Each structure stands twice: as structure tokens, then as C-alpha cells.
Amino acid sequence: EWAFTMYDINGDQRISKHEMSCVVESMFDLLGKDRKGGNDPRRHVDEIFSQIDSNHDNYVSKEEFLSGCKADEKIRTILAPQY
Numbered sequence: 001e002w003a004f005t006m007y008d009i010n011g012d013q014r015i016s017k018h019e020m021s022c023v024v025e026s027m028f029d030l031l032g033k034d035r036k037g038g039n040d041p042r043r044h045v046d047e048i049f050s051q052i053d054s055n056h057d058n059y060v061s062k063e064e065f066l067s068g069c070k071a072d073e074k075i076r077t078i079l080a081p082q083y
Contacts, residue, residue: 001066003065003069003079003080004062004065007060007065007079009022014059014061015060015065016058017045017049017058020045020048020049020060021042024041024044024045024078024079025042027041048068048075048078048079051068051075052064052065052067052068052072054067065079
């Protein structure tokens with residue numbers, strides 16, 4: 001749940017694509033990850049949203065976030081590497 005809170009920048013109990021993009025881009029910068037080719041953080045966010053935003057409202061709820069992290073190792077590695 002700590003990871004969800006980190007992405008929920010405005011504290012409204014849901015994560016927008018903008019919020020997730022801000023955090024993922026910051027993580028890439030901190031870790032020195034290359035953004036070229038298929039490693040664009042925004043592309044990762046689009047893929048993650050398409051997989052875990054189950055009700056397609058363009059927001060990820062805490063339940064969707066936790067389910068997505070539990071179900072998919074790639075998502076877990078990107079969003080919550082210590083999860």
C-alpha cells in the first residue's frame with residue numbers, strides 16, 4: 001500500500017496517468033535508465049494502465065493497483081520494485 005500512496009500524488013485515492021508518469025519518469029531518472037527505443041516511461045505507463053485499469057475510467061484505484069502488482073511480475077517490478 002505504501003507504493004500506491006507514492007503514486008497518488010494528490011491524495012485522492014486514485015492514480016491518474018499523469019501521476020503515474022511523473023513517478024515512473026522520476027524513477028527512471030534516479031536509476032539512470034535509458035529512455036530510448038522501447039524503454040520510454042510513458043509507454044510503460046500506457047501498457048500498465050491498459051492492464052490494470054479494469055473499469056477503464058482512466059484512473060487506477062488502490063484495489064486495481066494492488067491486484068495488478070500481485071498478478072504481474074513486470075508491473076510489480078516497474079511500480080513497486082520492493083513489493
